[in-house]
Amino acid sequence: MTPSLTQALGLFFQAHPWHGVSPGEKAPEIVTCYIEMVPTDAMKYEVDKATGILKLDRPQRYSNQVPSLYGFIPRTLCDARVGERCSQRLKRSGITGDGDPIDVCVLTEKPIQHGGLLIEAIPIGGMRMIDGNQADDKIIAVLKGDNVYGGWRDMKDMPQPLVDRMKHYFLTYKAMPDTPTPPVEIAEIYDAAEARETITKSLEDYRAKYGQLTDLFAPNR
Secondary structure: OOHHHHHHHHHHOOOOOOOOOOOOOOOOOOEEEEEEEOOOOOEEEEEOOOOOOEEEEEEOOOOOOOOOEEEEOOOOOOOHHHHHHHHHHHOOOOOEEOOOOOEEEEEOOOOOOOOOEEEEEEEEEEEEEEEOOEEOOEEEEEEOOOOOOOOOOOHHHOOHHHHHHHHHHHHHOOOOOOOOOOOEEEEEEEOHHHHHHHHHHHHHHHHHHHOOHHHHHOOOO
16 A cells, blocks of 8 residues: 555544554554553443444443553554463463453553543563463553653563552452452563563564555555
């Protein structure tokens, strides 16, 4: 697809936030993130994979509150390579990806009132979360240019109480009274270098399944 045609289509159609948005020219060092939820949300929102429209998943029934901006990195996928990376790091076999784009938590000083927007962020680490037997990594990043968090470059810059708050949210957000707790664990907290490697694997997983966007418009050979 030529740049002029891409620009023309952009005037008439909104891009699908997973497939139609670039993860950023400097990914994985600086990544574009699509934000689905903000800390003030009393509902859980997520992108509908078929349409790209932000939809209501469910009300937040209990006291769990997402501790940061929350969304995903476009054109990523937690599939075979992410699962294999998880298995290697944890020395466990049989872990697969969860089939979703890779999740990202973005820290910022300023309140953002709603999701459904794109931001640039710098990955500083992540949480190796296992949901059942599936890798469900949570990349932790800081908003590019943020006055308070923007200078952080690694998990060692992040205060432990904030790490604990994030861990608590993801370990409990699926728990319901009087029902068995889902088998969720955070098996590893990793640094910025590992976050970049995990993002790279998810970009490779996406290309392996969906190809490059330009491949869809390439002439037959």
